[in-house]
Amino acid sequence: MADPQHLPTIGTIGAGHIGSTVARLAQAAGIDVVLSNSRGPSSLEDLAQDIGSHVRAGTTAEAAASDIVVLTVPLLTLTSLDPELLAGRIVVDTMNHYPERDGTIPALDSGATTSGLTAAHFPDARVVKGLNNIVHSHLLALARPSGASDRSALPIAGDDAAAKAEVTHLLDALGYDALDAGPLSEGWRFERGREAYTLPYAADPEALRASTPGARPEGARPASTEDLRRALAEA
Ligand SMILES: NC(=O)c1ccc[n+]([C@@H]2O[C@H](COP(=O)([O-])OP(=O)(O)OC[C@H]3O[C@@H](n4cnc5c(N)ncnc54)[C@H](OP(=O)(O)O)[C@@H]3O)[C@@H](O)[C@H]2O)c1
Numbered sequence: 001m002a003d004p005q006h007l008p009t010i011g012t013i014g015a016g017h018i019g020s021t022v023a024r025l026a027q028a029a030g031i032d033v034v035l036s037n038s039r040g041p042s043s044l045e046d047l048a049q050d051i052g053s054h055v056r057a058g059t060t061a062e063a064a065a066s067d068i069v070v071l072t073v074p075l076l077t078l079t080s081l082d083p084e085l086l087a088g089r090i091v092v093d094t095m096n097h098y099p100e101r102d103g104t105i106p107a108l109d110s111g112a113t114t115s116g117l118t119a120a121h122f123p124d125a126r127v128v129k130g131l132n133n134i135v136h137s138h139l140l141a142l143a144r145p146s147g148a149s150d151r152s153a154l155p156i157a158g159d160d161a162a163a164k165a166e167v168t169h170l171l172d173a174l175g176y177d178a179l180d181a182g183p184l185s186e187g188w189r190f191e192r193g194r195e196a197y198t199l200p201y202a203a204d205p206e207a208l209r210a211s212t213p214g215a216r217p218e219g220a221r222p223a224s225t226e227d228l229r230r231a232l233a234e235a
Helices: 017-029 045-051 060-064 075-080 114-121 136-141 161-174 184-190 205-210 225-233
Strands: 010-013 033-036 055-057 068-071 090-093 126-129 153-158 177-180
Touching: 010 017, 010 060, 017 033, 017 045, 017 055, 017 068, 017 136, 017 161, 033 045, 033 060, 045 055, 068 161, 075 114, 090 114, 090 161, 114 126, 114 184, 126 161, 126 184, 153 161, 153 184, 153 225, 161 177, 177 225, 184 225
Parallel strands: 010 033, 010 068, 033 055, 068 090, 090 126, 153 177
Antiparallel strands: 126 153
16 A cells, blocks of 8 residues: 555656656656666756756666656667566556557557556566556646646556555656556557547547547646546447
8 A cells, every 4th residue: 555645756767758747747746756768867967957856867777776667668669678677666657559650569469458568578567557548748737736626537557456556646646546447458448549548638539539640639628537437438
């Protein structure tokens, strides 16, 4: 059970749109963050400084030593990471499959989920799918304090109940309610192309639905736990 007084430390593997947005939310919450990428800390020092005093640049190994690791790299690069890197760690897997970026992945064609790939590559990690179904700009815009009437919910899926409790606690600190969508195998319900993927947080979901694949929605709107529950059920 997560201790409500204890704020976890976060390490991000990947410091692009999502990694840096998570760091900004963490900075606002007073959570310490280590940002990392493949090019090393010197490439991230300016970004860390720009975000704030709770954020520093580090190596992937330093990021991986945090309480919770946010794995947020292109899916294509998953297999380039050392499988030992995340052994025993709680990992929030934000990755989605974009065929135009990641190419065809036969295991996904035959029905595996992206998190199934992550769990297979990091067999000793405590993988929780999350932070993958919302565009980074909406993630930043919709964060609200606990109890706010316009607070949004984000789905999580995973097989490790204690890891999900820690991630729920983290999301709460970052400004979101968490909705447990079940085991990791249910993560497909909020992957790309599903009702719970980006649409609940789009001010104009119909325009987004009608737009070309991969298009980014403009305005954000809050999505309550009930809104999200409905979207997951429609998957
Ligand atoms: N953008 C969104 O709104 C959004 C929303 C939900 C989920 N996602 C998913 O989240 C993941 C990240 O998306 P993003 O938009 O944040 O991507 P991004 O802006 O392209 O950033 C990717 C980050 O990963 C780093 N990286 C790449 N290969 C790496 C490796 N082998 N080891 C360590 N770091 C590596 C990159 O830095 P270097 O190349 O310098 O290493 C960069 O910091 C993707 O799987 C995406 O599908 C994105």
